[in-house]
Amino acid sequence: MIKRVAVIGGGIAGMEAAGLLASRGYDVLLVEKEQDLGGNVAKWDRLFPSKTPASDIVNKIKLGLSPSIKVLTNRTVTRMIRNNDNFALLLSDETLEKVDAILVTTGFQVFDALRKEEYGYGIYDNVITSVDLERMFASKKVLCKNGKEPKCVAFIHCVGSRDEKVNNHYCSRVCCITAVKQAIEMKELYPTADVYCFYMDLRMFGRYYEDFYHDAQAKYSVSFVRGRLSEAGETHDNKIVLKAEDTLIGKPLKVTVDMLVLMTGMESPDTTENLSACLELEQGNDRFITPADPYIHNNCTHRRGIFVAGACTAPKNIPETLADARSAVVAIEDYLFTYTD
Numbered sequence: 001m002i003k004r005v006a007v008i009g010g011g012i013a014g015m016e017a018a019g020l021l022a023s024r025g026y027d028v029l030l031v032e033k034e035q036d037l038g039g040n041v042a043k044w045d046r047l048f049p050s051k052t053p054a055s056d057i058v059n060k061i062k063l064g065l066s067p068s069i070k071v072l073t074n075r076t077v078t079r080m081i082r083n084n085d086n087f088a089l090l091l092s093d094e095t096l097e098k099v100d101a102i103l104v105t106t107g108f109q110v111f112d113a114l115r116k117e118e119y120g121y122g123i124y125d126n127v128i129t130s131v132d133l134e135r136m137f138a139s140k141k142v143l144c145k146n147g148k149e150p151k152c153v154a155f156i157h158c159v160g161s162r163d164e165k166v167n168n169h170y171c172s173r174v175c176c177i178t179a180v181k182q183a184i185e186m187k188e189l190y191p192t193a194d195v196y197c198f199y200m201d202l203r204m205f206g207r208y209y210e211d212f213y214h215d216a217q218a219k220y221s222v223s224f225v226r227g228r229l230s231e232a233g234e235t236h237d238n239k240i241v242l243k244a245e246d247t248l249i250g251k252p253l254k255v256t257v258d259m260l261v262l263m264t265g266m267e268s269p270d271t272t273e274n275l276s277a278c279l280e281l282e283q284g285n286d287r288f289i290t291p292a293d294p295y296i297h298n299n300c301t302h303r304r305g306i307f308v309a310g311a312c313t314a315p316k317n318i319p320e321t322l323a324d325a326r327s328a329v330v331a332i333e334d335y336l337f338t339y340t341d
Ligand SMILES: Cc1cc2nc3c(=O)[nH]c(=O)nc-3n(C[C@H](O)[C@H](O)[C@H](O)COP(=O)(O)OP(=O)(O)OC[C@H]3O[C@@H](n4cnc5c(N)ncnc54)[C@H](O)[C@@H]3O)c2cc1C
Pocket: 008, 009, 010, 011, 012, 013, 014, 031, 032, 033, 034, 037, 038, 039, 040, 041, 044, 046, 047, 048, 049, 075, 076, 077, 105, 106, 107, 108, 109, 110, 130, 131, 174, 178, 264, 265, 266, 269, 271, 272, 275, 309, 310, 311, 312, 316, 317, 318, 319, 321
């Protein structure tokens, strides 16, 4: 009998896994809580480190989704009933779906910058987030609120990550390299603008990321300042005054910029708590879903027949997410072949 797998979350991890499972002959159900598939990557303009349009990647992965996959958008799972090795999933529209295995690919949500009141997001016009800036790059309009080109721009790293005050101790991993990418894009758009990145540590973990960082300094003259912002204020003409400490020379700094970009990090989605309760999954103290073990069984959960992939278990970049989705398919196949009739 053909086995049926439910994939919960239609970002790149969910789509990649759903496409692969279908191509291997499984009956696949893909459940997405939003109206469209694509997840967070569909919100980005161009990707680090190659500046490839994000839409190229999302569209390529979407092409792998065969018409045999049952895609249910605007829906989530509200209840799970286990019957030996089968699962019945109750969806938010009150329909019931029976499956043999479940893959959770619910990804992340971007940290809400309103929670860092001292940085002035939602209060000062010219304080934006990296997500807002992606939208501006996509629309080819990167302007201050008064319609003028920014002459001086600052990027603040680690907003909502590595921050005990907001209960996020971990590093979101991708925001340092995103800041480098966006700083370069800003200089490409406005070559005479002064661009600063205020960082705690620079984490360039991926292939070519260090080269990208090097180019930002050598080719684009982006200034990297080791220092943490303490607060932002506004002048009468809507410029942003930053108070920080240069932690390399141990001196306080005061800089006035036209635009401040907050590098907001990744968080486990608020909906993970309900989903974890319903699927009996475990969450770590960082609220991401905990796999059965971090090395060999990192696509398995503590619940037999329920698997995980992508950024729902930790911050990941796109290649890591896709590799994780593919390895989850192998783990599911192994399980269905070995343990179910
Ligand atoms: C600002 C920023 C820029 C980035 N730029 C890059 C880049 O240039 N290059 C790169 O390699 N990486 C980049 N990344 C990382 C990249 O976004 C992630 O690697 C990728 O989004 C992870 O994919 P995912 O499918 O695991 O999760 P997501 O993209 O978060 O997708 C998860 C999906 O699950 C859905 N979902 C959530 N909960 C439920 C639920 N309960 N029921 C049903 N559906 C649900 C969501 O709506 C979403 O569609 C960036 C990250 C950030 C924050």
